[in-house]
Amino acid sequence: MSETERRFDLYGDGFKRDPHPTFTAMRREAPIWQQAGLDGSTPIWFVSRYADVDAMLRDKRFVRDAALAHDPADLPPEPELLRRIGQHMLNHDGVDHQRLRGLVSQAFTPRRVAEMRPRVRAIADGLLEPFEGRGSMELIGDFAFPLPTTVILEMIGVPGEDRDRVRVWGNALLAAPRDADEGRVLEAQMVEFADYVAALVEERRAHPQDDLLSGLVAAEEAGDRLSLDELLSTLVLLITAGHETTVNLIANAVLALSRHPHVRDALAAEPAAMPGAVEELLRFDGPVERALNRWAAEDVEWGGQTIRRGDPLILILGSANRDPDRFEAADVLDPARSPNPHLAFGKGAHYCMGAPLARLEGEIALNALLARLPGLRVAVPEEDLRYRFLPGFRALEALPVAWDVAG
Numbered sequence: 001m002s003e004t005e006r007r008f009d010l011y012g013d014g015f016k017r018d019p020h021p022t023f024t025a026m027r028r029e030a031p032i033w034q035q036a037g038l039d040g041s042t043p044i045w046f047v048s049r050y051a052d053v054d055a056m057l058r059d060k061r062f063v064r065d066a067a068l069a070h071d072p073a074d075l076p077p078e079p080e081l082l083r084r085i086g087q088h089m090l091n092h093d094g095v096d097h098q099r100l101r102g103l104v105s106q107a108f109t110p111r112r113v114a115e116m117r118p119r120v121r122a123i124a125d126g127l128l129e130p131f132e133g134r135g136s137m138e139l140i141g142d143f144a145f146p147l148p149t150t151v152i153l154e155m156i157g158v159p160g161e162d163r164d165r166v167r168v169w170g171n172a173l174l175a176a177p178r179d180a181d182e183g184r185v186l187e188a189q190m191v192e193f194a195d196y197v198a199a200l201v202e203e204r205r206a207h208p209q210d211d212l213l214s215g216l217v218a219a220e221e222a223g224d225r226l227s228l229d230e231l232l233s234t235l236v237l238l239i240t241a242g243h244e245t246t247v248n249l250i251a252n253a254v255l256a257l258s259r260h261p262h263v264r265d266a267l268a269a270e271p272a273a274m275p276g277a278v279e280e281l282l283r284f285d286g287p288v289e290r291a292l293n294r295w296a297a298e299d300v301e302w303g304g305q306t307i308r309r310g311d312p313l314i315l316i317l318g319s320a321n322r323d324p325d326r327f328e329a330a331d332v333l334d335p336a337r338s339p340n341p342h343l344a345f346g347k348g349a350h351y352c353m354g355a356p357l358a359r360l361e362g363e364i365a366l367n368a369l370l371a372r373l374p375g376l377r378v379a380v381p382e383e384d385l386r387y388r389f390l391p392g393f394r395a396l397e398a399l400p401v402a403w404d405v406a407g
């Protein structure tokens with residue numbers, strides 16, 4: 001087989017609809033497998049077993065910063081846009097990563113996040129109230145998107161009315177263009193995102209307040225801790241990571257519960273069981289299917305394969321989370337599963353910084369939905385459900401739902 005041929009289809013509609021038969025075959029037949037990536041030519045190692053994904057995420061020989069895995073002459077020049085908005089913790093390793101993460105991590109500790117519980121609940125209730133008597137809604141646009149987006153924008157200190165523009169920009173950042181025209185549109189949107197964030201910074205520099213954004217501006221002004229590009233990049237990362245993922249936690253969970261009505265009804269009767277159920281829903285169909293690409297910083301022998309310095313790798317979290325060698329009855333949705341060492345938030349140095357917030361939002365959102373919208377279910381045939389073209393993410397385009405209305 002040539003390197004450009006793909007043994008496993010990891011991008012088609014059928015795969016998106018149900019990736020698990022493919023993942024099962026990969027884990028069994030080719031757990032560390034090199035084939036062409038999305039561009040149809042670059043060979044990428046795909047890793048599908050839990051033990052490998054878990055160990056590689058913690059192994060410092062696999063890095064996020066391509067510069068640590070290549071000779072400078074072999075790297076293409078960094079695009080201007082990436083220089084402006086790509087200088088954040090998730091694109092760095094070692095001390096730079098620690099410095100960038102350290103500047104914001106205090107805002108996301110479980111204690112700080114727990115203080116936000118009443119506010120998150122109020123936002124969830126406020127979004128659902130107008131719909132209660134109606135019997136139907138489009139779950140993503142009406143609820144799953146505005147909830148986490150309002151929360152993260154308020155935390156940072158960004159005007160809430162900019163929510164819908166943020167939705168376009170977040171998509172531009174994550175989407176893979178299907179052709180050159182689409183590529184240009186997405187790039188223009190990302191430039192708009194960068195300009196928007198730069199304007200926010202200048203506004204807050206002039207009028208500091210008591211919010212995360214002002215804290216970051218102060219760190220940038222202190223000079224040695226954060227550059228302006230790093231500041232803009234961090235804001236773009238927080239805004240995007242803070243909403244694109246939790247939206248899909250809520251939507252994927254509602255889809256799973258609609259397919260498992262006995263689980264839905266049991267949870268509706270016992271809200272205290274929701275935190276455990278959220279963990280299981282993250283394992284079962286988490287929003288992030290694949291960790292971001294890693295590069296091998298040196299030659300590595302692994303599982304009978306030779307991974308060369310500079311080779312890119314994709315670690316498939318969604319496959320690891322269904323590995324029967326790690327999870328009993330891995331394909332069964334069991335909200336009482338314990339322990340549940342899923343990898344939906346990644347592992348190691350880049351373990352999701354927003355995990356406490358995402359867990360809180362997931363718990364509050366799902367409990368509010370089940371309490372207010374009895375018999376919540378998907379309102380369209382399964383074949384009408386469409387996934388966004390975001391390789392690496394499990395993101396439905398829309399999720400029409402219905403519920404029982406008295407009278």
Ligand code: HEM
Nearest residue numbers: 089090241242245246249291292345346350352353354358
């Ligand atoms: C259910 C929702 C979420 C899921 C499933 C999720 C998943 C992940 C995963 C898998 C990673 C690691 C990526 C990798 O190693 O390649 C990550 C990193 C990250 N996440 Fe989340 N995330 C969620 C929500 C959030 C929220 C609400 C925030 C809030 C701002 C956030 C902020 C971050 C940040 C800043 C990083 C980078 C950490 C680092 O590089 O040290 N995430 N997330």
